[in-house]
Amino acid sequence: MIIIHRAPRESFAPWDCAEGLSDIGDGEPDTKTIETPGAPLDDSTPLISQSPPPELQFKVSSKHLTLASLRFKKMLAGDYKEANLVYPDSCRRVTIDAFDSEALKILLNIIHGKNSKVPGSLSLEMVAKVSEWVDDLDCYEQVGVFGDIWIRRLENSLPKEYNRDLILWIFISFVFRQSSLFKSATRTAILHSTGPFQMLDLPIRSIIAGE
């Protein structure tokens, strides 16, 4: 099967900077942690960092995907036309136009057991991008072990105030079922937030809206 991925135009999890910082807010302005949306990330590969192609194609094993992801299992078992149309090259094609290409590549390597190609450490940003896929494709069981490794290497940088990184932490600790990190991050949000809790544009929001 071939997965055709088109990267969305919107920037990932934009932080709404319009929120005012008053004297009685948190003391320290959190501008230092605001990343410019779309800025090249440390761990992005040349594959996508230079003027990304309109789409990427991944040749994948539908058997592996079906085993790893409940979402794919349903998609391929049901009568979702696109997924079951076999092309002359005897491959099926699925087009996805959401989330991050690099994160998808990491996830597909894990699902296909190509562990040596999986980075041992990722930036918080990239873990969050992988988390979007894990959440959407419902494949925690396959990826959880790697999530643990990435998160362990990052957990010293868990923010102590309310900022964009903290929301990413809440999201990844939820997706990767890290209950003590989740508690700690949500506690910081409750105590330090100076306004309504914002979920950036993480899938949480669409799940909230959709279900």
Place this chain on the structure above:
Amino acid sequence: MTAFTKWQSESIDKQRLELLERLTASIQGVVDGLCVGELKCTFECNSMLLGALVKQIQPLGLWPRPSEPYTNFSFVGIARAVRSF
């Protein structure tokens, strides 16, 4: 599917609002106490304390007492400010 639910997201907001509610209520309680003279001190003493307290909390936006959604207030921010009086 393990989805971050609306309930969890709302719970974060709810707990923040409850904490701020309690915190501002206790500040209000001190002001009220000084106004009605419940605190055991002389009239002059209470008046001075009341004036000093209001003078300090007014510029911080804590007087008159703020209300939901407590925009620009955080629990930690208020607690720090009050401790520094």
